[in-house]
Amino acid sequence: MTRAAWLFAAPALLGLLLFVALPFVLAFVLAFTNLRLGSPLPLEFVGLEQFRRIFSDPAFLRALLNNAVFALVVVPVQTLLALGLALLLNRRLKGLALFRTLFFMPVVFPLSLVSVVWVLIFAPGANGMMNAFLETVTLGAWQPRDFLHDPVLALPAIMLTSVWQGVGFQMVIILAGLQAIPGELYEAAAIDGASRWRRFWHVTLPQLRNTLIFVVLVTTILAFRLFDQVQIMTQGGPRNATTTAMYEAVQAAFARQQVAKGAAITVVLFLIVLLVTVLQRRLVRQEREIA
Amino acid sequence: MKRWRINGAIYLGLMVLALVFIAPILLMVAGSLKPDARVLIEAGSWRALLPDSVSLQNYGDVFSRVDFTSYLLNSLWITGCVVVLGLIVNAMAGYAFARMQWRGRDLLFGLVLMILIIPLEAIAVPLFYQVTLWGWRDTYVVQIVPFIANAFSIYLFHTYFLGLPRELEEAARIDGAGVLRTFVSIIVPNARPAFASVAILTFLTQWGAFLWPLMVTSGEAVRPLPLGIAAFYTLPPLQWGDIFAFGVMMVAPVLLLFLVFQKWFVRGVAATGVKG
Numbered sequence: 001m002t003r004a005a006w007l008f009a010a011p012a013l014l015g016l017l018l019f020v021a022l023p024f025v026l027a028f029v030l031a032f033t034n035l036r037l038g039s040p041l042p043l044e045f046v047g048l049e050q051f052r053r054i055f056s057d058p059a060f061l062r063a064l065l066n067n068a069v070f071a072l073v074v075v076p077v078q079t080l081l082a083l084g085l086a087l088l089l090n091r092r093l094k095g096l097a098l099f100r101t102l103f104f105m106p107v108v109f110p111l112s113l114v115s116v117v118w119v120l121i122f123a124p125g126a127n128g129m130m131n132a133f134l135e136t137v138t139l140g141a142w143q144p145r146d147f148l149h150d151p152v153l154a155l156p157a158i159m160l161t162s163v164w165q166g167v168g169f170q171m172v173i174i175l176a177g178l179q180a181i182p183g184e185l186y187e188a189a190a191i192d193g194a195s196r197w198r199r200f201w202h203v204t205l206p207q208l209r210n211t212l213i214f215v216v217l218v219t220t221i222l223a224f225r226l227f228d229q230v231q232i233m234t235q236g237g238p239r240n241a242t243t244t245a246m247y248e249a250v251q252a253a254f255a256r257q258q259v260a261k262g263a264a265i266t267v268v269l270f271l272i273v274l275l276v277t278v279l280q281r282r283l284v285r286q287e288r289e290i291a
Numbered sequence: 292m293k294r295w296r297i298n299g300a301i302y303l304g305l306m307v308l309a310l311v312f313i314a315p316i317l318l319m320v321a322g323s324l325k326p327d328a329r330v331l332i333e334a335g336s337w338r339a340l341l342p343d344s345v346s347l348q349n350y351g352d353v354f355s356r357v358d359f360t361s362y363l364l365n366s367l368w369i370t371g372c373v374v375v376l377g378l379i380v381n382a383m384a385g386y387a388f389a390r391m392q393w394r395g396r397d398l399l400f401g402l403v404l405m406i407l408i409i410p411l412e413a414i415a416v417p418l419f420y421q422v423t424l425w426g427w428r429d430t431y432v433v434q435i436v437p438f439i440a441n442a443f444s445i446y447l448f449h450t451y452f453l454g455l456p457r458e459l460e461e462a463a464r465i466d467g468a469g470v471l472r473t474f475v476s477i478i479v480p481n482a483r484p485a486f487a488s489v490a491i492l493t494f495l496t497q498w499g500a501f502l503w504p505l506m507v508t509s510g511e512a513v514r515p516l517p518l519g520i521a522a523f524y525t526l527p528p529l530q531w532g533d534i535f536a537f538g539v540m541m542v543a544p545v546l547l548l549f550l551v552f553q554k555w556f557v558r559g560v561a562a563t564g565v566k567g
Contacts, residue, residue: 002392002394004391004471005392005393005396006387006393008383008386008391008474011383012383012439012441015380015439015440016403018437019436019438020406020409020414020442022421023417023418023421024413024414024417026417026420027416030416085308088301088305091301096305099305099308101553104557105313105316105549106312106316107560108542108546108556109316109542110501110516110517110545111499112501112517113517113520113538114315116521116524116538117318117535119524120318120330120531123331126335127334128334128335129314129318129334129335131335132335132336164312172557173560173561175561218563227412227501231501231505231521232524246412246415246502249415250506253415253416253506254506259416259417263417263420266413266415269412269413270413273408273410273413274408277408
């Protein structure tokens with residue numbers, strides 16, 4: 001049995017070893033060296049030098065700030081929007097499946113394509129779709145802006161693009177969570193005479209807690225992985241207003257051949273992901289202990 | 292009466308939201324069908340969302356301006372290989388972890404679960420260095436092989452196999468079937484939902500892959516569609532009609548699969564949430 005089991009598991013384990021575990025360990029090793037592709041300097045260990053460098057690099061600090069701001073805005077907005085859509089769709093009405101399809105559709109669009117389409121939506125001048133839309137809803141008060149070249153508006157433009165593409169994913173997960181709530185809980189609440197609002201507050205939300213924590217976790221991690229939209233829509237500009245940790249890592253390792261610096265950035269990225277994940281596990285466990 | 296009004300309000304709200312959600316898609320599809328110049332002129336009005344003239348000129352232009360077929364075939368080949376090989380390799384591992392008794396199983400499965408939290412971004416740079424040393428850059432292999440084994444796919448298969456009744460295998464074993472026969476003829480046909488979920492999630496991820504191909508390819512020969520559209524969009528002269536035609540052709544296969552297998556797409560995505 002053991003032999004057969006090993007044969008069954010071996011290909012996948014070998015793949016994970018070579019293409020996840022090995023580079024993962026390598027990231028921690030490289031981050032402490034001076035490695036540069038094509039550099040004539042001998043390879044040596046430089047201790048925390050790369051970390052000292054990235055944390056005194058204004059572009060990287062700005063990148064971390066942008067990732068954090070992105071997370072702080074997109075996580076609550078996208079989660080609440082997804083929750084709202086899921087609640088709207090979680091009832092027995094004709095035609096709701098069609099709306100679910102429509103809201104989910106952007107999820108199957110590659111981010112590269114989404115980014116290109118939204119570049120046109122954010123086109124400068126009164127002829128740009130977003131400008132024209134804002135001018136209409138503000139009854140002409142909106143002055144046309146060049147969103148993607150505006151230091152204040154460029155990041156929000158990327159946020160909006162990302163929410164549009166991603167909210168359907170979260171919606172479907174929350175919808176599955178809603179449908180897993182036992183109907184008896186609502187019946188019991190109705191017998192107790194609980195209002196619609198109280199049923200939402202005392203039945204739906206507590207039952208949905210783990211799902212919501214998971215959605216928040218995934219969205220937060222996505223915020224720190226942000227890359228495609230930045231690469232296509234703004235290249236990190238204007239003046240680093242939209243750069244991200246991943247964009248800086250690729251710039252370092254790829255455009256400037258500074259593999260060690262890029263590795264140091266991804267180590268920081270991993271530590272952030274780890275922190276968020278541990279936090280989520282804690283929150284879920286707490287709830288299980290109470291229950 | 293009151294019920295009717297609430298439902299009416301819900302439908303109205305959903306309709307407004309739906310319009311906002313499909314506006315960018317309509318913009319793309321309508322834009323791909325009209326003359327390039329009109330796309331920009333009409334971008335600020337509702338006309339942008341409707342095709343006023345229908346012409347396939349832009350689609351033809353895409354093929355004459357770039358090698359679209361090459362991007363498409365690269366994407367199909369890379370995605371196809373990762374999906375098919377991934378299903379085989381990860382299902383077998385998931386089965387070994389879920390239904391076989393062997394030494395080291397629990398320890399290794401614990402490691403797989405730990406690997407689950409490492410996103411590609413966190414290892415992209417060292418992996419890039421690794422494949423550079425191996426001379427793998429600018430190949431199909433570098434875009435396929437690293438993504439076949441997938442911790443999350445193993446996890447999904449593991450969960451699903453755990454839920455299958457034991458009697459299935461026992462009956463096969465009494466008939467004298469070996470482990471491999473049991474797996475292929477009994478387990479696989481009974482685990483279609485798991486295979487569908489993993490196939491769809493892998494397909495979506497690979498079809499949209501951008502960061503990794505950008506890092507490891509430089510020639511157009513092995514580049515997939517996402518890099519194609521990024522390059523096409525910066526190729527002068529800027530012609531939005533052509534760009535949108537490229538976009539429509541790039542997303543059409545996915546959209547078609549989505550509309551046909553919608554139930555499985557939604558289940559596949561919902562399956563990711565079970566983890567919590």
